[in-house]
Amino acid sequence: MTFKLPAIDYLALAPMLVLFGAACAGVLVDALVPREWRYHVQVPLSLVALLASGGFVVALANRKEHVVTAGSAVVIDGPGLFLQGSIVVLGIVALFLVAERRLEPGGAFVAQAAVVAGSEADRKQMRKPGVTEVYPMMLFALAGMMLFCSANDLLTMFVALEVFSLPLYLLCALARRRRLLSQEAAVKYFLLGAFASAFFLYGVAMIYGYAGKVDFRGINEAVLGSSNSKTLLLIGLAMLAIGLLFKVAAVPFHVWTPDVYQGAPTPITAFMAACTKVAAFGGLLRVLYVAFERSSWDFRPTLGVIAAATMIVGAVLAVTQTDIKRLLAYSSVANAGYLLTGTLSMNRDGLKYTMFYLVAYGFTVLAAFAIVMLVRDSDGEATHLARWAGLGRRSPVFASLFTFLMLAFAGIPLTSGFTAKFGVFAAAVGGNMTWLVIIGVLSSMILAFPYLRVVVLMWLSVPGDDTPTVSVPGAFTAAALFVGVAMTLVLGVAPNQALELVNDAGAFLR
Amino acid sequence: MCGVDYLGSYRLLGLLLILGAAFFTVAFTANRLLSRRAPSAGKNATYECGIDPVGGDWAQAQVRYYVYAYLYVLFAVESVFLFPWAVTYALDGFGMVTVVEMAIFVAVLALGLLYAWRKRVLSWT
Numbered sequence: 001m002t003f004k005l006p007a008i009d010y011l012a013l014a015p016m017l018v019l020f021g022a023a024c025a026g027v028l029v030d031a032l033v034p035r036e037w038r039y040h041v042q043v044p045l046s047l048v049a050l051l052a053s054g055g056f057v058v059a060l061a062n063r064k065e066h067v068v069t070a071g072s073a074v075v076i077d078g079p080g081l082f083l084q085g086s087i088v089v090l091g092i093v094a095l096f097l098v099a100e101r102r103l104e105p106g107g108a109f110v111a112q113a114a115v116v117a118g119s120e121a122d123r124k125q126m127r128k129p130g131v132t133e134v135y136p137m138m139l140f141a142l143a144g145m146m147l148f149c150s151a152n153d154l155l156t157m158f159v160a161l162e163v164f165s166l167p168l169y170l171l172c173a174l175a176r177r178r179r180l181l182s183q184e185a186a187v188k189y190f191l192l193g194a195f196a197s198a199f200f201l202y203g204v205a206m207i208y209g210y211a212g213k214v215d216f217r218g219i220n221e222a223v224l225g226s227s228n229s230k231t232l233l234l235i236g237l238a239m240l241a242i243g244l245l246f247k248v249a250a251v252p253f254h255v256w257t258p259d260v261y262q263g264a265p266t267p268i269t270a271f272m273a274a275c276t277k278v279a280a281f282g283g284l285l286r287v288l289y290v291a292f293e294r295s296s297w298d299f300r301p302t303l304g305v306i307a308a309a310t311m312i313v314g315a316v317l318a319v320t321q322t323d324i325k326r327l328l329a330y331s332s333v334a335n336a337g338y339l340l341t342g343t344l345s346m347n348r349d350g351l352k353y354t355m356f357y358l359v360a361y362g363f364t365v366l367a368a369f370a371i372v373m374l375v376r377d378s379d380g381e382a383t384h385l386a387r388w389a390g391l392g393r394r395s396p397v398f399a400s401l402f403t404f405l406m407l408a409f410a411g412i413p414l415t416s417g418f419t420a421k422f423g424v425f426a427a428a429v430g431g432n433m434t435w436l437v438i439i440g441v442l443s444s445m446i447l448a449f450p451y452l453r454v455v456v457l458m459w460l461s462v463p464g465d466d467t468p469t470v471s472v473p474g475a476f477t478a479a480a481l482f483v484g485v486a487m488t489l490v491l492g493v494a495p496n497q498a499l500e501l502v503n504d505a506g507a508f509l510r
Numbered sequence: 511m512c513g514v515d516y517l518g519s520y521r522l523l524g525l526l527l528i529l530g531a532a533f534f535t536v537a538f539t540a541n542r543l544l545s546r547r548a549p550s551a552g553k554n555a556t557y558e559c560g561i562d563p564v565g566g567d568w569a570q571a572q573v574r575y576y577v578y579a580y581l582y583v584l585f586a587v588e589s590v591f592l593f594p595w596a597v598t599y600a601l602d603g604f605g606m607v608t609v610v611e612m613a614i615f616v617a618v619l620a621l622g623l624l625y626a627w628r629k630r631v632l633s634w635t
Contacts, residue, residue: 031627
């Protein structure tokens with residue numbers, strides 16, 4: 001048996017390699033640089049790394065040469081590059097939120113996570129600056145997400161899944177306030193995530209049993225010509241889907257979402273809602289469109305039912321929420337349903353508009369969580385909806401911005417939410433999934449109610465004594481808020497350039 | 511019906527599992543039926559080489575051991591990759607590139623060790 005060294009196209013891998021390298025450098029910074037300097041080194045380092053990575057993505061997109069590299073483990077194609085680019089851009093905005101230290105002395109993260117919550121030592125560290133390990137962990141997660149979107153076989157995909165999941169589990173546990181809730185969220189997320197990973201891995205084993213290969217091209221050929229029992233294929237596909245649907249938070253694998261979104265530090269919640277969603281749907285799109293396209297008759301009805309359940313359950317439960325972070329969590333579940341609708345249309349438009357939806361939703365949700373970070377009293381963020389009553393009279397500017405974002409979530413025309421929803425529904429009609437579109441439109445009507453209730457609460461209620469003030473944002477949060485709101489408006493009013501971009505991305509390379 | 515054939519190779523394993531379960535059940539049921547029973551408090555005490563037990567059996571382990579377990583796993587996994595590398599790097603067409611790649615891999619692990627050392631987890635307090 002002879003081995004051959006696989007050829008590696010380093011330029012094609014550069015966007016990810018830059019981030020991995022910067023993350024390792026970030027670990028070094030945390031080990032060697034004096035404590036008071038770390039924040040001032042880590043933030044520019046992460047920002048420069050993300051900008052460099054984005055630059056490489058743009059350069060690769062201009063090269064217009066699609067490659068399969070590293071022994072066919074990684075594929076760099078149009079949609080992959082688009083998803084990588086959106087992960088980088090959304091990651092930069094999320095980094096702004098993570099780096100914010102003006103709202104709270106020391107930032108949103110705790111100084112020493114291992115100190116028992118509520119103890120004497122915990123009260124003492126309240127004023128200390130937060131951990132700076134969050135920056136390398138975020139870079140690791142972002143690089144893992146990018147690899148997840150451009151993996152060309154199931155094993156690389158699994159490694160990437162773990163690379164971006166493990167930092168997220170840790171990041172969830174690092175909230176400065178409400179530590180117990182944050183730690184509970186992290187443990188829940190970790191246990192359920194590990195369970196989902198096990199399902200994914202078992203699915204990989206089944207698919208290998210069926211196809212004798214784990215790369216997407218090999219699986220695609222096997223679906224057409226393999227003489228093995230189809231049961232193996234179906235079991236494997238179902239288990240892979242469970243692993244992936246857990247990450248996208250589809251019903252009935254959504255139960256972790258509200259608890260984790262509520263418990264995690266708000267910048268991390270925003271990061272998960274925007275970037276993890278892009279990565280998870282990027283992976284799901286590639287698996288379904290490249291590897292299993294030919295068995296779409298088998299999975300479309302089942303996944304269609306899951307998409308319908310996701311939209312309805314997400315919308316109905318969002319109505320009953322009394323906490324703004326939980327409300328946004330259920331809204332994220334319902335949005336996963338709309339994204340699944342686009343994904344399941346299984347045509348060019350489906351791919352195009354699902355990718356557009358991911359970007360549009362990412363910017364809106366980042367801006368929404370930026371405002372959640374701003375509404376606070378002496379006890380930290382005031383997330384209970386009752387506390388938001390009458391906010392419109394106290395600070396009309398931020399209440400208007402939040403109203404605009406809520407309207408975008410509800411899918412009102414002239415916002416990015418309308419363009420994106422219209423796109424995925426049109427694609428689904430083109431893909432003969434009209435019944436799903438009908439459920440989607442109905443659930444959108446239900447979902448508009450909780451959004452509009454927040455708007456009514458802010459503007460038409462009289463502010464009480466305990467209505468919190470909206471803090472003046474630091475430069476970082478202001479930048480994130482501005483970018484998020486501006487993109488929500490631009491993608492709604494003039495979406496042509498972005499649509500051209502997703503159109504130019506073309507189809508997946510097989 | 512390839513499925514039957516495919517799973518057929520597991521027939522022996524299935525048989526072994528059934529036999530094992532049956533043996534276990536039979537042995538314990540027989541013991542329960544045949545033995546005489548004379549319970550006493552002494553029989554339920556923790557066994558400590560014939561000496562009277564000191565304290566309870568619910569002891570706390572030192573949490574600091576987990577870091578050492580982590581570091582051990584780190585380098586155990588490293589050796590798993592080092593062995594196959596050691597037999598291939600001298601082959602034709604491998605050479606310097608492979609050495610550099612492995613050096614990067616080990617450097618990443620060493621980075622973890624450096625971090626642990628700087629965070630003073632290696633000093634015994």
